[in-house]
Amino acid sequence: MLDSNKDSLKLEAMKRIVAMIARGKNASDLFPAVVKNVACKNIEVKKLVYVYLVRYAEEQQDLALLSISTFQRGLKDPNQLIRASALRVLSSIRVTIIVPIMMLAIKEAASDMSPYVRKTAAHAIPKLYSLDPEQKDQLIEVIEKLLADKTTLVAGSVVMAFEEVCPERIDLIHKNYRKLCNLLIDVEEWGQVVIINMLTRYARTQFLNPNMNESLLEEGSGGDRTFYGSDEDEDEDEEEKEKKAETPAMAKRKPYVMDPDHRLLLRNTKPLLQSRNAAVVMAVAQLYFHLAPKAEVGVIAKALVRLLRSHSEVQYVVLQNVATMTIKRRGMFEPYLKSFYIRSTDPTQIKVLKLEVLTNLANETNISTILREFQTYIKSMDKDFVAATIQAIGRCATNIGEVRDTCLNGLVQLLSNRDELVVAESVVVIKKLLQMQPEKHSDIIKHMAKLTDNIQVPMARASILWLIGEYCEHVPKIAPDVLRKMAKSFTNEEDIVKLQIINLAAKLYLTNSKQTKLLTQYVLNLAKYDQNYDIRDRARFIRQLIVPTEKSGALSKYAKKLFLALKPAPVLESPFKDRDHFQLGSLSHLLNAKAGGYQELPDWPEAAPDPSVRNVEVKDSVPEWTKCSSREKRKEKKVEKPFYSDSEGESGPTESADSESDSASGSESGSGSEESASRSESEESEDGSESEEEEEEEEEEKEKKKKKKELKKPVQESEREMNTVTAESHSHFTSLFSVEPAPSPQVTPVNTFLSNSLVTDLEGLSLSDTVLSPATIAPSSALKNYELLHRITGEGLSVEYCFSRQPFSPDANMVAVQMQFTNNATADTKNLHIEDVKLQSGMRVKEFSEIELLPAGETATAVMGIDFCDSTQAANFQLCTHTRKFFVSIQPPVGELMRPVFLTENEFKKEQGEQ
């Protein structure tokens, strides 16, 4: 039918094939017939062919190649949706041969006019990465570019790609951080989840712990809190209150000021708590839990409680997370205690989790209500749940001293329950409780001893035996009797019961050897021939210890001490206790095990890293051809200003994004600008409401000022332009060619991708308004200085560097980087050197020799060599002085990666001619 001319027949055939695929039947032998139809006009047939192709291309690589040309044609289609779908299918075909084609297509699509195509490109990145991880470096470049995108459509997808390809390259986020925060609310919900999770991690590395002050206090009192939480609950609560009251006061005392960017993130995510999507709510909740100051975390409780009304699977996940949160921040959920009451219709796993939460929430004030609830639960028909309830009662009893006796009495009553499981569970719990204060409760032990006749559950039997053995001096009459009974049934018992029988025998032998000597002998003899080696082993060991012989004299003296040592009472702890080291809401947290690809949530840094990296303006060391040069100048000035001025630059992109959306929807325009205005802080609001044009005017003004101020600047400017020129000239294959290394045959290792990326870069170039002419080429002696370390962040030490364009004598493959150190501080700086160099594979660094002393106000220069391996990857290292270390990175602009080649005039002309 597939060969038929009629579309309807083809369609029918394809439908049957798809139905086969859906059922999991193999339809791969139809591959050639199906692939023929890839160019079919009928849109449904086409779609179904795509479905088929994506499914089977991996198995029939050669034949799949036949279809590629169709997609390549589609990539050039004027309609953005067709371009996008072509890219989507192309990238979904998992055939290694077409990796280069895919790479090219992604790069092209990443600079497409349509945001939808760019979004598809972002989606394609992880596909290509999983197909060929070798492409990582190139893909990171694409990601970096797409991260700079200002549309909401792209943001979610590209962050997803970022998380999959290079989650460790957190430095790529810096410049886009504020933009992402501001766009967040308009991103589609799935994207929001990914972005929020990523930002949580980012914030953990970049900001200081907002609870720093509190956590110091906590350490003081917190130690005992975890263990004796019960007894000190009251104090703790008061403490909590005090702390809350003290927070502002403390903030004054110890100047912790929240980074405005940190605040921005918290403020912008808060409204998302009201999303209809549970995943978004959870993502925000975990963000607040991990990042917000203690006083603010409370807002998430309400939203999480709301999620409990959702599907049971959602409840399950949310409750798991709530359980973890309640351990750390109990106060947060206390007002919602009743929301965690169990409904008879809940599935067991939900019930158990709710119990867990209730137990965590229990304190003196609410324990009576909780216990009353528990009493009802015990009557439930769901036995697993009843068992969990008994455990929960046990935990409440250990945690809260006042109710211990009540709980114990209640549990003892349960011993007469008809259900064996209930009794067994109670026994185990009672055992744990009794261990805390055995003296008072010998009657309970007696009661339990009687139970041994009836209870069959091994764990319970073992517990009773252990209890009797441990406290045999409280029940001197019954204990030997129990042992006698047990000895009789020894051979029929479970292993764990046998072990406890041996224990009991040993303990009785030591305390009451007169009555039990023979019994013990008997039990040990039985155990000696047991099938289980653990039991045989134990028997042998105990015999040596307690039965005095000539050889084992030394140890048997201490036997009594060994066996009857006072054992510490067990601490009943929540299984969720240590879970919070996993990022909440993650799969790993749910499973309490590390899932593949889980990114650890980093600890707060000791000192905040340089906040200026998030300034939106281009860092000088980064070549961004698309940005017009006026921006650059602006930045220079910016750095000098106090911190808040940065927000000005930041409001630019937000505004433009908003205005974009406004123009599209038309109707939203009124509220759009309102929203953005209210979103920005009061300080910024002035700037925020300014329109784009105004901003540009401002820029121009600054430009003028700048020109007056700095004479050196124009030279640098022209230098930069020259770089641009060379790039352009290369793409147009005009005659001008001097500094660009790529196409000249002498420069060996420059690979094709460099020129590729140049081509893509150049597409953006057409946007820049600079009018270029060959005349602007400056002599290569005018070098552009890049800032490596600003004097404020460097505490007086400022470092600038430039690519000196001189051969680096120790190694010809290295690029010479000339550094200029200026000490603006009042004190001398000593021992300037480089440490801890982090490089991409293949890159090398030749460090400069240590500068031993840099007196205040002086300047020194040094030259270091870096082999960038012809990539534009940054070289990261630490610049160390005798007191501090600074993280810095040098990233080469493309035009600076070169090596010296000596040409005669004729040769030069010849080269020119070839171009």
Added chain:
Amino acid sequence: MIHSLFLVNASGDIFLEKHWKSVVSRSVCDYFFEAQERATEPENVPPVIPTPHHYLISVLRHRIYFVAVIQSEVPPLFVIEFLHRVVDTFQDYFGVCTEAAIKDNVVVVYELLEEMLDNGFPLATESNILKELIKPPTILRTMVNTITGSTNVGEQLPTGQLSVVPWRRTGVKYTNNEAYFDVVEEIDAIIDKSGSTITAEIQGVIDACVKLTGMPDLTLSFMNPRLLDDVSFHPCVRFKRWEAERILSFIPPDGNFRLLSYHVSSQNLVAIPVYVKHNITFREGSSQGRFDLTLGPKQTMGKAVESVLVSSQLPRGVLNANLNPSQGTYTFDPVTKMLSWDVGKINPQKLPSLKGTMSLQAGASKPDENPSINIQFKIQQMAISGCTQAGQTL
């Protein structure tokens, strides 16, 4: 992210599979079946099951398990929420989401899944966009399609996906412009033996059906917005406006959608509109138990209580129940021991009751648990929370 999706029916057969990345063998579901066997009740299957190489995240809806296969770290709620969205979409398309419906429309299902996820990451989940891409099958369309050979895949391209209001399709035209809002409130209450309320919460949703031409911008205001303690919105609602003025302002999607759901704080006292008198006893020794249940309305402000459904899980020892309802019908399932009584409307003059005896297993001891009783009912045109809508403007 999401690698593959398997649909498993109640009897444990995989009847549909879809892969977004490399093919994962369906044998991975064996782990799921194992867990399923271990669980006593179908809803007790853990939603997340780790296997050596994959993680299975499953959702149970309409007696079908939707099992997603995950290979690396991903927020589990993300997957769960997406699976529910898939089910909602199916329901939207086929009316019901049953195995039969899915099998009948397997091609549409496949096309839908293809559009909803790209490489395991959600692409288009708004039903407005999806409907533009793939037209939902109706009887009429199926007939036309078979005769003319046309398709149910949208000819035009999904422009909605490109706009900033992705939830609304463009170029909507209606001759009658109308918009309906339904306020549905649910009370969730736990009442103890003696009839006092332990906990009660009110949960409400506003469902809307908007059929308006063009790009309407609606606002909706409430008389007493303070009542709404906690709200969650459809993405179309502007957060800021709500925060500042407590006014809902939005560009609605076309057709049916859930505008918001809200929660009325449990601190307020909630008046439960019905009461239950019950008397269930088992006598020791005899194999008989007495069952007596009476329902009555209270505080309904004169509105009738309708579609009342009482269900109760009786103790395991109960063999059969011989009851006599004063109105409605009752059923007792001897296997699951579930008693359900469809009462219908409560007539305040003549209160419905259910009386009779239960026969117990001979020789079995008296069941010690009291069965819990669940009651569902509807009251038209009454909002328990007292939440009222003040007005709406275009």
